[in-house]
Amino acid sequence: MMNWLGKLLGVERLESVSDWHVQFGAPWAHERPALVLFACMAMGALSIIFYLRYQGVKRKKASIGMAIFRTVLLCMLVLVLAEPEVAMEVKQNPRPLLLMLFDGTDSMNMKDGVPENTQAALKNALGESAPDFTDEAKRPTRQGLVQATLRSKQLAWLDKLSKKFRLRGYVLDQADQVREILMPQIDSDQVDADAVARQLDGAKANVTALGTALDDLRLRSRSHLLAGVVVVSDFDQNRGQPLLHAAERLKAPVYTVGVGPAKATNLSVGIQSSMVMKKGEKTTVTALLRQSGLNGREVEVELMARRLGTIEGSAQGEQFERVAQSSVVRMDDETVTAEIPYIPQITGRFTLQVRVKPLDEEVLQEDNYAQRDVMIRDESLKLLFVEHEPTWEWRFMKEVFHRHPMIGQEGFRTYLDSADFSVRRSNELFTETLVRSREEFFSYDIIFLSDVPERMLSTQFQKMLKEYVLRFGGGVVILAGPRHGPSALLNTGIADMLPVVPGQGLRVRHGQFNLRLTPQAANYDFMQLGENEFENRDAWRNLEKLQWYQPGLRPHPLATVLAEHPRATCVDAKTPQPLIAVRRYGKGEVVYFAFNEMWRLRKVYGEKYYSQFWGQLIYRMGLSRALGSQKRFRVETDRDVYQAGQKVRISVEAYSRNYEPLDLPDGVLTGRMIAEQGSGESKSAETMVSIPLSRDKVIYETSVPVFTSGLHRLMVKDPVTQDEVETTFTVSPTTAEGRSAVRDIAMQRALADKTGGKSYELHEVADLADDVKERSVEEYSNRRLPLWNTWLVLVLGLTLMLGEWLTRKLMNLQ
DSSP states (O other): OHHHHHHHHTOTTEEEEEEEEEEEOSHHHHHOTHHHHHHHHHHHHHHHHIIIIISOOSOHHHHHHHHHHHHHHHHHHHHHHHOEEEEEEEEEOOOOEEEEEEEOBGGGGOOOOOOHHHHHHHHHHHGGGOOOSSOSTTOOOHHHHHHHHHHOTTTOHHHHHHHHSEEEEEEEOSSSOOEEEOOOEEETTEEOHHHHHHTTOOOOBSSOOHHHHHHHHHHHTTTSOEEEEEEEEOOOOOSSSOHHHHHHHHTSOEEEEEOSOSSOOEEEEEEEOOSEEETTSOEEEEEEEEEESOTTOEEEEEEEEEEOOOSSSOOOOOOOEEOSOOEEEEOOSSEEEEEEEEOOOSOEEEEEEEEEOOOTTOSOOTTSEEEEEEEEESSOOOEEEEESSOOHHHHHHHHHHHTOTTTHHHHEEEEETTSOHHHHHHOTTBOSOSOOOHHHHTTOSEEEEESOOGGGSOHHHHHHHHHHHHTTOOEEEEEOOSSOOGGGGTTSGGGGGOSEEOOTTOOOEEEEEOOEEOGGGGGOGGGOOSSSHHHHHHHHHTTOOEEEEOOOSEEOTTEEEEEEEEEEEOTTSSSEEEEEEEEEETTEEEEEESOSOGGGGGTTTTTHHHHHHHHHHHIIIIITSOOGGGGTEEEEESOSEEETTOEEEEEEEEBOTTSSBOOOSSOEEEEEEEEEOSSSGGGEEEEEEEEEEEETTTEEEEEEEOOSOEEEEEEEEOTTTOOEEEEEEEEESOOGGGSOOSOOHHHHHHHHHHHTOOEEEGGGGGGHHHHSOOOOOOEEEEEEEESOOHHHHHHHHHHHHHHHHHHHHHHHHO
16 A cells, blocks of 8 residues: 555655645645635536526526536536645655766776686676686776676676665766766666666776765765765776765765776886986996886896987987996895996986886886986086185085085185185185176085175175075075174175074074984985984984074074074074074075084094085085076976877076076077987977067077877077077876776775775675665655546546536437
8 A cells, every 4th residue: 555655656665644634736725725615616606597597498407407517517627726635744764875986087998917816706796798808809998897797687786786775876087077877777676787888988087086076976965865885996096185085074885896906017117316427437327116916027127328419518319328238137026126337428418218128918018117317527516615714614524525526626616705815816726706707606506605794795796696596596505603693694685595584683602502303304315314214313413512503583484494402492482493494595495504513423433424414415405406507598398297289388598608688689599399209210200499588588488289199309409509408208198097007905995994885896796785784764754646637637527528418419309
């Protein structure tokens, strides 16, 4: 009875009717039911008057009969217009809603090498629907496997789920939302699985944003009783909001079905090397090899190099050539390092490439090489040390840098204000004056200011130093001395660059203390001494107790404090006094020391840690930026890797030989872009590029679309030297979906565990119907059952009209 009534009312799983009454649904009759009675009485009165007075029927009984027939017909019309119905309050226990999310991204088009045990499990589970794994040409894609499980009559997992839940399907084939698909029913107990499978064709999304997808599902289903969400994916989340956070907001269990191998056979290559190398001196290039499924295999590692067009020498772009002997490396761990000795023989800018010959069983071969641009120089780095009077720091640093392979005696220059002018003039170690020509000044790679008074720093020097850091990315190290601290620079233009805020009248403060490193120091290489944390701690303890420091008002808001005073505070009486701090300023960086006694690191250990500290700082300040004359003409792109069809933003910062804006008649730089599609020169395509002046009188910019995959070389002619300055970028046909061939099984399990769901392999989906819990909730709702069906009214009306017609015929016969 309840099932019949439930179908009549359109109510699923009707349990009982708690109350019912008859009412009229039409607004005019619902509020005033008496109007229906009055309308019926009026219809009866009109019918009687019409037949008894105006029809002229001789027989009174016949007139009354016809009046009754017409009254009944008109009353039925009034009742239909009043919409009589039965209002009921019903109690139901509906099937909860189960959402099904299928991954429709490009990674689902991958054809994986399925292990034999997984093949056997799939064949056993799918039965006749199992695909052919033996034929390479017929090997199914990940989406093909999902479609096979949907079509499998042996699994019939959608049918089992539909008996317990209302199914609603979605496909993740867009970056910002999901697309709903139909889940048609063949009958009450069977879903049209083939129709569902067909709607999964054409996986095309370039990114997997599962977190965004779950958030979209939450918004779509917030008014429903949700039993859970079934997610069928490889879980390679690479875009959008955090997945686990979005799953928590869903407040429903998530059941994850994994597609794709948990561990694929693959080898990826990384490269580590110095950005600057010296000609003829031995250096080491480190290859980082990361593998999965290749334990015990031996691979051949090669070091290749290709010269770029550079300021130092005009090169027309050579192909990669082997520059070191190849080595065979055994993959005994997930990550293996191979050190390759390399002695540069030619100066200029080069692209170093570490490559490993691809293996047949690898899923991806695009990551079998890695490369980086390096500078090979014959001359040394140029360092200027500005000092008021000789100090221990000045003496020891001079000795260290004289022996430094990238600086040497020819690279270290000093301006010593207390030195006699004749000494500064005759000794090549010294510079005669502090203010040099713009060409010479901006060619320095790093500048030190140590214990300098304000009077030493002319307005012209201050202006050039700020420009050196702000516009040309120079590095400046400021060492406070016992006589002159940051307060000595308060009224200079240099004060704006300091990592500390100088205060008026602040003087040196004496008292023994041990320098204390901040947690941020771990992020800076030059603050890490030795080989490990314990050695680093011992090295800094070697400074022992410092005797003094120069105070500042407070750290600059944009500065990072790397070392601080253990007791002394700033003006707020809370912030510890900064002793070592670093700050970005424009394109460059400034490092500040509140003392000039780093030479104490030499105690016990000699130059071991002292040389390491200053060497690492030099690499950070000087080698990580444009070096020497490269500050004058720099070619850059907005990224290193592009997708086919994207635009490359080319930016050139160009100055004259004297580091002033170029004076070009048409305001346009010319260059050429070479797309190397293969190893042969005939396979390279060249495009001319015009780069117009854009802003600030020195920035030239343009955008160029790229469509050809592979390595691209951008070569822009320097109008001063007529040489070509080159940079490279890569155009990859592989989307973010193709960068990983392995299912993120850790994310799959974390998603299920976080929400109280369960994780499955693809051949285990039949267990879903048993594991997904029915969240039964009793619902009370008001339902209305119309008492008059349109066809019923039509039949009754025709019957009454037929009766009236028969009555007329009988009267005529009599």
